Amino acid sequence: MHGDERGLGSRLAFAVMLVACIAMVLFSIAVSGHAILKILETTPFMGIPVDALGNRIPIQGYPQLGFGLASAVVFTILAFGIAMLGMSRRRRLN
Numbered sequence: 001m002h003g004d005e006r007g008l009g010s011r012l013a014f015a016v017m018l019v020a021c022i023a024m025v026l027f028s029i030a031v032s033g034h035a036i037l038k039i040l041e042t043t044p045f046m047g048i049p050v051d052a053l054g055n056r057i058p059i060q061g062y063p064q065l066g067f068g069l070a071s072a073v074v075f076t077i078l079a080f081g082i083a084m085l086g087m088s089r090r091r092r093l094n
Helices: 003-042 064-091
Strands: none
Touching: 003 064
16 A cells, blocks of 8 residues: 555545534534524423423423533534644645
């Protein structure tokens, strides 16, 4: 295997990992947005929401919001690290 072929495979692997991390960040943002909408649906603006039998309806969406925000931060840091590692390897190869 020549040096050019190995460098191309390495660059391709870094590009795939970077695109996957960016996709996960976007997915995490979508999960957070859906959770915010769920919270707004179940948040009482006037009084306590109850169903037809008088049982309280709990506010929903907080676990999804926490998951979405945490994963967005983690995957953003991971994508930044992969990009920096790829750039430092690129400088070493040139």
